[in-house]
Amino acid sequence: MQTMTHENKPGNNRWIATLAGACLAAVALVADAQQPLKVAFVYIGPVGDGGWTYQHDLGRQALEKSLGAKVKTIHVENVPETADAERVIRQLAAGGNDMIFTTSFGYMEPTLKVAKLFPKVHFEHATGYKSAANAVSYEARFYEGAYLLGVIAGKMTKTNTLGFIGSFPIPEVIRNIDAYTLGARSVNPKIKTKVIWVDTWYDPGKERQAAETLIAQGADMLCQNTDSPAAVQVAEEKGVHAFGWDSDMSKYGPHAHLTANTENWGVYYIDEINKQLAGTWTGNRNTRWGIKEGLVVLSPLNPSVPADVVKLFEERKKAIIDGTLLPFAGPLKDNTGAVKVEAGKALLDEQLLSIKWYVEGVDGSIPK
Template identity: 65%
Template sequence: MRRTFLSFLAASAFVCASASSLAANEPLKIGFVYSNPIGDVGWTYQHELGRRLVEKTFGDKVKTVFVENVPETADADRVIRQLVGGGNAMVFTTSFGFMEPTLKVAKQFPKVSFDHATGYKTAKNMGIYQSRFYEGAYLLGVIAGKMTKTNTLGFIGSIPIPEVLRNINAYTLGARSVNPKATVKVIWVNSWYDPGKERQAAEALVAQGSDILYQGTDSPAAIQVAQERGLFAFGQDSDMSKYGPKAQLSANTVNWGVYYVAKVREQLEGKWKPEDTKWGMKEGMIELAPLNPAIPADVVKLVEEKKAAIVSGQFQPFTGPIKTNEGKLVVAAGKTLSEEELWTLKWFVDGVASKLPQ
């Protein structure tokens, strides 16, 4: 059932009823809230693939609905509330800006199970889930560091929150691990999805000497610009190679389905509980898209070795010594950035040639 936010509001009447009133023989109703249009690539598209996997896995035991293009404002409160009123016993809200609305509604409906993506607040009936995207970003950085000719890499920033800063920093660390001369320039568009601004940022980065582009945004604009200019780029969230088959070196993709299937199974078995889940390559949540044949064999081998070390736990990208781009030592040699520090990170590593927005 594909509905935009506005059509959903027009068609839905609030019903002040608990999802727990469902008959035992009825399917488990599950609601998904998306911040962007689904499209065919990107963050929301990957969540949609996860929803479809839930339906495929559990068949008539579940019934899912979704609302796309929901503003990350108080309007999200109404959408979440209406999903509960529609009998959904589980609700997944899939973007950082939905944190406060989800928390508010969760407290009002204690018998409904809520899961919120990328936030940091929980409740007795609200868990959070995040990906270790930075693991894939580090590997893409290794590729970029080996393949750049200008030693200038461009990054299109969405919103300067820890999850985006982790990716920029990990990408930079990966690049400089194989090429100490590599630097990363960042241009912020202050949006998760704005193809026009993303294209402008990509073109500006190219004008500043960037020969490889990466992003924290949703559209394939950077891939398209790279394809047009004969340069390279990386996809984010999804494999975006169809928009630039020669340009895309790989993509840092996320498989939300592994998490959704696990949590829905827990709900069906009466075992669901709110958790702080952070999954990465080891759990199959983070995956690199197929590598472009243009990548030299020795680089492919290096990436495979680094990936194996990450999966086995032998290597963590944020292992010291690490300095900020202002010269402050934040991780000593032989030490690894703590979990709490990773998820509250508010600085750039040495090699990022841009200042953090104030």
């Protein structure tokens, strides 16, 4: 008669098989947990634009430096706001990326369209206003910095004429023009702002021509909502002043460049990826951070800025941080004289997101 040992009893075999299966599952979970989070970025311009895209890529690099092996990032640059955007975003989603950041206003609809097709992928869109269960929007309260640039411009101008180079006539850009003008007129009511639209985010040639035209029209302070340092370079050549935009552009105009309105996107990217890693990320959000949160950062002031202007600048910045200064607080009129905001009130976020009018002091009308 055959003797059944401990090793070959049927019950023990089942127990061993179950234990082995559990061990394999645990190993798989550990291996999966060790896989880096795959994060993709879509850029409107070249990484070397010296402005908007460059600053976003600095944020991506800060993310990698902060989280190390926990993340693996890729980026695609020079993606136009056309059908190409949807194609690129779809390819990134299909390619196994866990999160995709699309970093220009015109990517909003393509991002939402692709998000519907890939419900397990999380999407983040910069400067938009729409969200979904697996998509959020985020932006900088860049108008806070624009207001402070205006304060400096209003105090230092000799001609009382400011120049602004606009990309596209969308609310994001219009509110920066308005805030810049409001800051200037808060210290110098004689200010007039002239605007030239170039219908592009990045075209150094067009930006240069616009800067030269504005100077010819009397502007001795140049600001922009475009991505290249061309305006700063022109200001340096012509002996007037300018402000950097998105990035510190002082190296392009050491005498002309007074300060720059920049973004530290890294603080936001690190915060969002940490939420994803912790399993606390949620959709249907719209995040707007400003100077207080460290997303909007003003670069060091040029030593040529007078001491009294520096003092005023710092006082106004502190007031924005503590909430006692709201750039779009009433009374406000548009440039036709119509009252838009009554005294004691201020524009709400929803109103700022859809603003389509110039404040008093801006010349001309908004292109249709």
